[in-house]
Amino acid sequence: MADVAVPSPAALDSERLSVESMSLPRLALRRLFRRRSAVLGLVILGFLTLVAVFAPVIAPYDPELPLIGIEDVKKREAPCIHALGCPLDRPQHLLGTDGNVRDFFSRIVYGTQVSLFIGLTTVSASIVIGTVLGAVAGYLGGWTDNILMRLMDVVLAFPQLILAIAIVSMLGPGLQNALIAISLVSIPAYARVVRASVLSIREQDFVSAARALGASDAHILFQRILPNAITPLIVQATLGIASAILEAAALSFIGLGAQPPTPEWGSMLGAERNQVFTAPHLVFFPGIAIMLTVLGFNLLGDGLRDALDPRLAQSGVKVKA
Amino acid sequence: MYRYILQRVFVSIPVLLGILFATFALARLLPGDPCRAVLGERATDAICDAFMERHGLDKSIPEQFAVYLQEIARGDLGNSIRLNRPVTQLLIERLPMTVELSLAAMLFATLIGVPLGILSAVRHNSAADVATMIGANIGVSMPVFWLGLMLAYLFSITLKGTALWLPPSGRLTAGLTVDPLYAGWAAQPEGLVKAGLEFFSNLYILNALVTGNLELLTDVLRHLILPALALGTIPMALIARITRSSMLEVLGQDYVRTARAKGAREWTVVMHHALRNALLPLVTVIGLSFGSLLSGAVLTESIFALPGMGRILYEAITARDYVIVQGFTLVVAFAFVVINLLTDLTYGFLDPRIRLA
Numbered sequence: 001m002a003d004v005a006v007p008s009p010a011a012l013d014s015e016r017l018s019v020e021s022m023s024l025p026r027l028a029l030r031r032l033f034r035r036r037s038a039v040l041g042l043v044i045l046g047f048l049t050l051v052a053v054f055a056p057v058i059a060p061y062d063p064e065l066p067l068i069g070i071e072d073v074k075k076r077e078a079p080c081i082h083a084l085g086c087p088l089d090r091p092q093h094l095l096g097t098d099g100n101v102r103d104f105f106s107r108i109v110y111g112t113q114v115s116l117f118i119g120l121t122t123v124s125a126s127i128v129i130g131t132v133l134g135a136v137a138g139y140l141g142g143w144t145d146n147i148l149m150r151l152m153d154v155v156l157a158f159p160q161l162i163l164a165i166a167i168v169s170m171l172g173p174g175l176q177n178a179l180i181a182i183s184l185v186s187i188p189a190y191a192r193v194v195r196a197s198v199l200s201i202r203e204q205d206f207v208s209a210a211r212a213l214g215a216s217d218a219h220i221l222f223q224r225i226l227p228n229a230i231t232p233l234i235v236q237a238t239l240g241i242a243s244a245i246l247e248a249a250a251l252s253f254i255g256l257g258a259q260p261p262t263p264e265w266g267s268m269l270g271a272e273r274n275q276v277f278t279a280p281h282l283v284f285f286p287g288i289a290i291m292l293t294v295l296g297f298n299l300l301g302d303g304l305r306d307a308l309d310p311r312l313a314q315s316g317v318k319v320k321a
Numbered sequence: 322m323y324r325y326i327l328q329r330v331f332v333s334i335p336v337l338l339g340i341l342f343a344t345f346a347l348a349r350l351l352p353g354d355p356c357r358a359v360l361g362e363r364a365t366d367a368i369c370d371a372f373m374e375r376h377g378l379d380k381s382i383p384e385q386f387a388v389y390l391q392e393i394a395r396g397d398l399g400n401s402i403r404l405n406r407p408v409t410q411l412l413i414e415r416l417p418m419t420v421e422l423s424l425a426a427m428l429f430a431t432l433i434g435v436p437l438g439i440l441s442a443v444r445h446n447s448a449a450d451v452a453t454m455i456g457a458n459i460g461v462s463m464p465v466f467w468l469g470l471m472l473a474y475l476f477s478i479t480l481k482g483t484a485l486w487l488p489p490s491g492r493l494t495a496g497l498t499v500d501p502l503y504a505g506w507a508a509q510p511e512g513l514v515k516a517g518l519e520f521f522s523n524l525y526i527l528n529a530l531v532t533g534n535l536e537l538l539t540d541v542l543r544h545l546i547l548p549a550l551a552l553g554t555i556p557m558a559l560i561a562r563i564t565r566s567s568m569l570e571v572l573g574q575d576y577v578r579t580a581r582a583k584g585a586r587e588w589t590v591v592m593h594h595a596l597r598n599a600l601l602p603l604v605t606v607i608g609l610s611f612g613s614l615l616s617g618a619v620l621t622e623s624i625f626a627l628p629g630m631g632r633i634l635y636e637a638i639t640a641r642d643y644v645i646v647q648g649f650t651l652v653v654a655f656a657f658v659v660i661n662l663l664t665d666l667t668y669g670f671l672d673p674r675i676r677l678a
Contacts, residue, residue: 287467
């Protein structure tokens with residue numbers, strides 16, 4: 001679990017005062033763009049987003065269409081690239097064909113859509129639930145806090161993937177159930193992060209002020225406290241997308257997640273795993289695709305953590321004397 | 322120190338109870354009818370009623386839970402419905418494989434990850450540092466099942482015929498057998514002692530070392546290298562990253578400067594003064610990594626066709642053999658809690674401020 005530093009508001013304030021006319025988000029962005037690894041992460045993710053959006057334009061074939069009888073290709077053919085000397089009378093398949101004679105390149109391209117979708121939906125779901133649980137636990141304290149957090153401890157006591165496997169086997173295999181399982185097992189991470197932030201902000205003067213003005217608990221929690229707890233949440237979410245994509249790929253790999261013919265990288269790998277010795281390209285490329293996507297989110301997440309933590313003052317920021 | 326230990330153990334108890342209930346509930350919620358999953362779709366109602374009664378499935382849920390707790394207290398994890406064998410026996414056969422694999426992976430991860438991290442921190446911003454960090458970032462982003470398949474391809478196809486060839490699957494070469502440790506004893510052990518000895522006999526490396534069986538040892542190690550490499554890569558990358566950042570922080574502190582000013586050799590400063598304090602976060606990461614290691618073991622065992630816990634857990638889930646699912650998840654979760662507890666205790670041991678607070 002990523003250990004996320006919670007910025008102390010005191011540090012925020014002094015930063016705000018000392019840095020000349022620059023808002024915190026702008027400052028964070030500047031810090032982010034100064035980190036080469038974070039920029040690389042952004043570039044990778046930007047590229048993948050473009051691939052996902054323009055998949056119908058990029059992919060030369062329908063990802064789910066077997067080409068038997070349509071083209072003169074056999075199953076599991078090695079890549080044929082005209083520019084690299086493949087005979088021009090052969091149909092071009094950049095990454096070859098798979099076991100069902102489908103164009104593998106098109107499947108990889110469409111897989112980008114599936115993976116980004118998986119990452120964003122699971123993390124959104126667990127953020128919403130985790131935030132509410134963590135905020136309520138941190139704000140109310142006492143027994144509510146104790147019960148909720150012990151519950152989270154129980155979930156955390158299981159290795160994530162094993163719990164996800166158990167939940168999916170309960171709900172039945174399928175992409176939707178895999179998404180539910182992954183969201184459920186990632187809730188505690190967000191609940192903990194939010195609870196920690198809420199605890200540190202709850203006793204601040206501006207919260208007491210709001211309370212003295214007669215604001216309701218819900219107003220104080222959601223309007224006053226939570227906006228201040230959002231920084232560590234963003235970092236946790238970015239890194240969380242990376243692990244969600246990996247877990248979904250693992251579930252699909254063992255046949256519990258996305259079902260064929262969906263072009264999902266994990267299930268593509270799982271379907272061809274026994275062909276690794278005869279057609280290694282069918283195992284190699286989906287893995288590279290998964291790795292690239294996860295790497296993008298990991299790099300961005302690390303960069304965000306460094307950029308959003310005001311205590312890590314970086315050289316080069318203009319500071320008033 | 323004792324108070325600290327007691328306190329930590331005490332805090333773990335509600336979590337353990339929660340795990341017991343969660344595994345119990347999880348298995349009951351498995352869809353489908355266990356009777357027809359085992360006996361086939363055409364089993365008659367009368368046969369199924371008898372089946373449910375025999376396995377205590379006709380009682381109410383609270384009653385079933387009470388029975389379950391009593392059995393656990395006696396160390397009885399029930400009988401597998403499908404295989405009709407005690408789950409404890411299956412654990413004795415399967416758990417040692419997973420333990421061996423996890424320990425080998427963790428050993429590899431620590432032995433490579435820590436020196437890499439130290440090197441990175443000492444030669445901060447050098448080519449070696451940048452290369453290590455790029456490698457570590459790629460390492461944590463790799464799916465373990467893909468890495469396993471790629472390693473299998475590299476070492477058993479590309480390197481075929483060379484001295485580096487390694488077997489792509491299995492735990493032993495076919496034909497090789499392993500005797501239990503008590504095989505040649507005059508008095509055959511019974512009960513718990515026998516179970517314990519069987520468990521340790523199934524730790525093949527330990528078995529080979531104790532009996533001095535070199536052939537067995539090399540064969541087991543050759544089969545273990547690839548799975549351990551695959552499983553250990555993610556923790557290795559994590560460990561390298563944490564060691565680096567934690568070393569960097571420590572190396573910038575005043576007492577390190579003082580040590581250098583006193584004229585201590587750089588090696589002493591790094592290995593003696595700095596590393597000790599940098600170890601703390603490392604212990605946490607190693608402890609937490611065991612969780613993901615157990616998850617990864619399921620995938621690794623399936624790729625390298627290793628007869629460990631992960632494989633049987635997966636088979637049991639597809640066959641709705643909830644007794645195995647329950648028993649194995651329980652053991653994994655317990656192990657996880659115990660490892661976390663040990664991590665906490667190590668923390669207190671390494672840093673007096675924590676146990677005295």
